Amino acid sequence: MDKKNELLSPVGSPEAFYAAISNGCNAVYLGLDKFSARAYARNFSLDNLKDYIDYAHLRDVKVFVTMNTILYDEELKEVYNTIDQLAKMNVDAIIVQDLAIINYITNHYKTLEAHASTQIGIDDYHGAKIMKNMGVKRIVFARETPIKTMEEIKKGLGIDIEAFIHGALCVCYSGNCLMSSMIGERSGNRGRCAGCCRQVYTLIDTLNNTNVKTGYLLSMKDLNASSFIKEMKFVDSYKIEGRMKEPLYVASVTNTYRHILDDQKIDSDALNKVFNRTYTKGFMFGENSSNITNIERPNNFGYEIGRVVKVHKNKVWIKLFKKLNKGDQIRIETKNPFEEISIPVLKLFDASFNPCESSDKTVIIYSDEKVDLNAKVYKTKDIKFVEEIEKSLTNKEYKKIIINMEVTGHIGQPLLLKLECQNYKAYAKSDNIIEQAISLPTTKQNIYDQLNKLNNTPYRIGNFIVNLDDKAFIPLKEINELRRKAIANLDSIRLYRKTSLNKPNNIIPQKFDLHRPEISVQVYTQEQYEAAKELEIEHIYYKNFIHRNNPKYIDDDKEILFGGLGSIDYYKDKNKILVSDYSLNVTNYETVAILSSLGVNRITLSQEICKDNINKLIENYFSKYLTYPNLELIVYGRTCLMHSRYCPLKRLNMCGKCKINKYALKDRFATFPITFNSDCTTNIWNSKILNNMDEIQNIIGVNFFRLVFTTETKEETFKIISNFKNSLKNNEKSNSFDKKNHTHGHFFENPL
Structure with a gap:
């Protein structure tokens, strides 16, 4: 394998850190106590991280830190301070979701790389181009992205590509799952996913009121791309998922893929002997929905x-x-x-x-x-397999780095040691001068034996040259001390990196004024569309909506609602009114400003931001940019808990039934409607309808309030829009909130 292709291993604990490096990874990714999408891993702290970074760098292993959660305004200062500290520690890259962090890193640092997390959902050329233009050095593509698409983007843009090759899969497009957040108040976008997809559900036919199938209907198999590595030669980084996994898992999977990448023989059952939910090649290699979930069990299958x-x-x-x-x-x-x-x-x-x-x-x-x-x-x-892997957890060196040594020893002078390693040179000399031997002089073998005591270092001796006077005597302890000094000097030289800074560029957002709030309406049926038109709603999203993932761009409409960053590049200079959807996870004023500066005309806020944070966002935005943001907020409608490439009907050999019947998923507590899109993607909707139509007086500074209609009839759609229009016009409440069937979502409090 080409040396540039790195094996990237997950480390959720110090033990996993050493396990990964001892088994041949080229890079590790880890999280801190905060701002990481795996908040329940043991993680690392700023207090001890520098030691781990140095340990890795001395073994030519890179360290990436994940800061891939959504961020609120009050967290930005702490995040920026954390990035500054990480830069001083010589972290190689930060994996991020929020555009504010990307902008901060690329605007301030030349030597610290920003890597776009899979949470951003990049899966096409246009989205990748936006990332590259923002200064991102590497993209972790959405796991649904076809391998051919990645290769074409690599050829077209030349940007580094990181692809998952092994581990757990999300059934929802990453960064778009609100299920844990909305029904359990633990946000996956804040690193606290409750694992709702690993629970038992019953698929029900709501038209005929019958149960179709009970099982772990959303539980994805684990990705295993070990048979496809040769098709991924263009990939720059092969990524293993698993920061929640134990060190044995990390060691074993890392070791197996290290052997595959190095074209070495492997145990054909090695990946079966670690935790797995059975395996799939994933959508990346064209897996069918009928073979991508294991509905029998959500845990280790064996x-x-x-x-x-x-x-x-x-x-x-x-x-x-x-x-x-x-x-x-x-x-x-x-x-x-x-x-x-x-x-x-x-x-x-x-x-x-x-x-x-x-x-x-x-x-x-x-x-x-x-x-x-x-x-x-x-x-x-497998107890034998476990015992074998456990041997690799004792901080052993996977592959020692060669150092060439040259020793010069003349009587009456200090002993000199010169080390050469890669492109580095280090020197050391003894504290005392060399004396003439009275009886037994020091031999070249004596010197070699002492200098070769490198067990606790990442080095081994390559070329060894000794220039020594015949009757020289050097105490062994002095040779040992010389070795320690020289190695310490070499380590210091190899670890030194000068942090290179950029001159920050100012964000220049578009200028907008506040105006009387307007209504926008998003519909999914022709009847709902007709109801909105009859009520003379100007801003209707129907066929002018571009999904965040697997986008199909359209050019007919003047106003475009888009869910992914690629639309910004595609519609550039096409004279469109661009409205970003909630799926961009906008939760702070800096991200609003960045999107505005990129040409987005109206920005929909995340469904995971409370009213107090919305008000702070508007206040901070105006204070810094002396203009108001042009914001949109969803105040009515079922929340899309999951947008997925997976179709449960296809899994159950019921393809096409979506055109005849209506379906939902039911757990112990609630029923979640499913809608099926023409591209065979699916949407799972909340059992309760979001309704904050009577709460908008709590927010000043939002120009558009959106109503979303999914399963409503034309009559219901007409009535809801009409009532909201009247309440806006008369500045009064509609009293439409139904405690049994409605929810305020996160309007009053952010998720955990």
Whole structure:
């Protein structure tokens, strides 16, 4: 593999950090205590991060810090201060979601790179071009992006590309999931995803009021691109997901992909022996919705090793086709798909009932639970594999760096040591002069043996030259001390980096005035559109809406509602009124200003920002830019909890049924309607309708209030718009809030 292709490993703890480096990664990505999309990982602190960065850099491993959450105004100062500290520590890059952070990094630093997180949702040429123009050095593409699209963008723009090759997948387009936030008040965009997609749901036919299927209908399989690495040669960084995973997982997956990238032989079952939900090649390589979820279970699936061929009382005979060891953990399937039998193999017997340590034939084990004949048996823990991987967790050096040594020793002068490593040179001399030997002079082998004591360093000796007087005597402790000084000098030289600063450019947003609030309406059916037209609504989003992901640009309409950054580049100089949607996750005044400076005419705020933060945003914006932002706020409608490339109907071999029936997902507490788009993407909507139409007097400075209609009839649409028009006109409440069916969302309080 080309040396430029890096293997990027996840580290959510110090133990995982050492595990990744000891198993051959070229770079690691980690989070701090705050502003990271994995808030529940152990993470790192600014107090101790410098030591880890130095450890990595001395081993030619880069360190990327994730700061990929949405940010509120009151957090910006702390974030900028954190970035400044990271720059001084020589962090190689920061992976970011918020445009304000991108702008700060690229505006202030030449040597600190900004990498666009997958949370931004870049998946086409136009979005990538916006990132490059902002100074972003690398893009982590949305995981749904076809590999050919990435390659074309690489050829067209020359920007670094980072692609996920292994690990957990989100069923929703990254950065667009509001399910955890809206139903559990824990925001995935703030690093606190509650894992709603890993729960049991029932697909229901709402038209016929029937249950279709119960299972883990949204639980994605894990990505495994190990068979496609050769098709990804153009990729600059191969990324493993897993900052929440244990060190053993990080070590094993890193080691396996290191061998693949280096064209070395691997254990064909290596990736099956670590945590997995079964595997998929992912949408990146054209996976079908029918094969991308594991609806049977949301956790470790293991891998099949045999079948139950006989059961007698508490004895179980298993015919194996893969080895089973004493100390392994297995699970046996039952007739109920939501139940299983998990057994630690404490005792193992062969077919003749003789105790054995391992076997790949027929074995006998004990089970206290009733086991079904012909049941499949899966191994979920391989004790031999675990023991082998554990050996790599002891801070061993994966590949030592060669240093050339030249020693000069003349009687009456200090002993001199010169080190050469890569393009660096370091020197050291002994504190005392060399004396003439009385009996046994120091030999070249004596010097080599002491200088070769490099076990606690990342180095090994390459060329070794000694210029030594024949009768010179040098105490061994002085040679050891000389080695320590020279290595310390070399480390210091290799770690030195001068932070290079940019001269900041000022953001120049468009000038807007406040005006009497207007109504905008977003509809999904022709009947809803007709209701809005009959009420003379000027700003209607219907067929003039460009999705954030998988965009299909249109040119017919004057006003365009867009969900992804690519539209800004596509519609540049086309004389359109551009309205950014909530999916851009705008939660602070700096991001508003950046979008405005890029040509966006109206900016819809995130659905994860409360009224107090909205008011602060407007106040801070005016204070800095002496103009008002042109904002839009959604005040009515079902919130889209997930926009997904995955279709549950296709998974259940029901493709096309969406044109006949209506469907929803139901959990223990609520029912979530599903709508199906012409491009076979799906939208899952909140069970409750957002309704803040009577709360708008709490906000001064928003020019447009949007009403969103999804499952409403024409009559319902007409009535809601009409009532809101009247309440705006008369500056009075409509009293339309229904406590049972409506929600205020995060209007009064930000999510966690």
